[in-house]
Amino acid sequence: MNSQKVAEKPKSKNFIEGATGDWEVIIGLEVHAQVASNSKLFSGSSTGFGAPPNSHVSLVDAAMPGMLPVINRECVAQAIRTGLGLKAQINTKSVFDRKNYFYPDLPQGYQISQYKQPIVGEGEVEITVDGEMLTVGVERLHLEQDAGKSLHDQHPDYSYVDLNRSGVALMEIVSKPDLRSSKQAQAYVTKLRSILRYLGTSDGDMDKGNLRADVNVSVRKPGDKLGTRCEIKNVNSIRFIGQAIEYEARRQIDIIEDGGKIDQETRLFDAAKGETRSMRSKEEAHDYRYFPDPDLLPLEFSNDYVEELKSKLPELPDEKRARFIESFGLSAYDADVLVAERASADYFEKVAGGRDGKVAANWVINELFGRLNKEGKAIEDSPVSSAQLGAIVDLIGSNAISGKIAKDLFEIVWTEGGDPAEIVDKRGMKQVTDTGAIEKAVDAIIAANPEKVEQAKAKPSMLGWFVGQVMKSTGGKANPAAVNDILKAKLGI
Amino acid sequence: MQVDEATVRRIARLARIKISDAEAKGLEKELSGILDWVAQLDEVDTSNVEPMTRVVAQKLKMRDDVVTDGEIAEQIVANAPLAEDNFFVVPKVVE
Secondary structure (H helix, E strand, O other): OHHHHHHHOOOOOOOEEEOOEEEEEEEEEEEEEEOOOOEOOOOOEEOOOOOOOOOOOOOOOOOOOOOOOOEEHHHHHHHHHHHHHOOOOEOOEEOOEEEEOOOOOOOOOEEEEOOOOOOEOOEEEEEEEOOEEEEEEEEEEEEEEOOOEEEOOOOOOEEEEEOOOOOOEEEEEEEOOOEOOHHHHHHHHHHHHHHHHHHOOOOOOOOOOOEEEEEEEEEEOOOOOOOOOEEEEEEOOHHHHHHHHHHHHHHHHHHHHOOOOOOOOEEEEEOOOOEEEEOHHHOOOOOOOOEEOOOOOOEEOOHHHHHHHHHOOOOOHHHHHHHHHHHHOOOHHHHHHHHOOHHHHHHHHHHHOOOOHHHHHHHHHHHHHHHHHHOOOOHHHOOOOHHHHHHHHHHHHOOOOOHHHHHHHHHHHHHHOOOHHHHHHHOOOOOEOOHHHHHHHHHHHHHHOHHHHHHHHHOHHHHHHHHHHHHHHOOOOEOHHHHHHHHHHHHOO | OOOOHHHHHHHHHHOOOOOOHHHHHHHHHHHHHHHHHHHHHHHOOOOOOOOOOOOOOOOOOEEOOOOOEOOOHHHHHOOOOOEEOOEEEEEOOOO
């Protein structure tokens, strides 16, 4: 019965091959995103990055006796906006709980989090992997406090604790176990990050630890019930998320195929070695003893408030993508590339406005992004402004310059700046469309190369050589189409 | 409800409270007594009662998102048994 079922099922390209057949990997992610806010979730100290140790700490963050938390209304708004961006259910009543554990960077002895009643319920994120669209379920989103930071490399016998991060607002976004490959997991985090950045609810800066993921991985034979999962803590880059999943899935398959059993445990990803390993210190099963925080009343707001926030949401990547395809005639691929970052999409829209969208997309993606990548620059730091690139596209559109000259012009604007139209005028880069001038150049070349003319008459593909010569003698400024026409007429081919 | 010694020890460990063998024995009794007393409340059917979160009608107070606090690192570490450059210094914790 079972073998029949497997035989009927088409083999998924996501399956991992083992010694005993195919395996399916099941992945769920808990993403922690720092809320974009000026001050902390429950105190008035700054969330600024890179400050001197313990300078962004108030007596509340340090959990001095008698201090009481007061919630930051903007952090609540940011969580609601994020929920709306994930097309999720917004809970107008939610509850803060204490999650109890001891660690030197957690001065309260508990983290204020949300357990049974989170601020945001079920939602979804659409991802595209290898051209295939997939909807990933979001289980919930809740608000919680970040912990401080421990430094272990300052002293041989001591750890140094900095509480600047302590109390900063985090959104924990929990996915359903809907992901089936490392690629899908990476696409999900990339998309989630993009949505957060569009909304302005988190900067998603993974280098600063402002977005990090706990990755739950288990494996099973296709069609079987779920296997035992392991949780890989605090993976802080999209590349590492992929590597951690690949390694962990293979490790679990090897253990099961050797007759072993997977222990449910917390693991960490060692980026240097590219492997996951057990966190021995967490062996003792956690018992967080959650209970409602008696210092905080339930978090309540009205549906009107949610609607008000909703009415002010910016256009999100999925809608922008659809609009770019619809109104600029872009390919799905180009649209994806352009909408991934809001700054890129805005730049493109300024270049494309009132112009040929496809030509604009081509210049933004191939020339501009190519050049920015080469120099490791962000779009915000582009030496070529959208107005300048727009002017270059105009000059191509009006046939003032050829595509080849346009690349030279782009280079000049990139390194020297200036008004593209002026540069073209001043440096005599205008395309020669004056047929008289082109004819003159053609005549000169025909007169100088009588034997080539004979060859070309017998073999019309020789035309390319003549075109090259004419372009050379006109400094690349002759309109290629005009050159072609005149040459064909003069050579009689 | 009977709380055994293992449970007492686990609770003490979670709370980071050191207890002697004699204390553990006494606590077994004490905790069992407390739980028995609380268990009496289970006899009341509360399935249709909202959990009470406040005694007077009051809403959760909120603050605006402005920086009004912090920049007092010396005061923050003033009571620390050990500090350096305004870091708390604690026995080594390594994963």
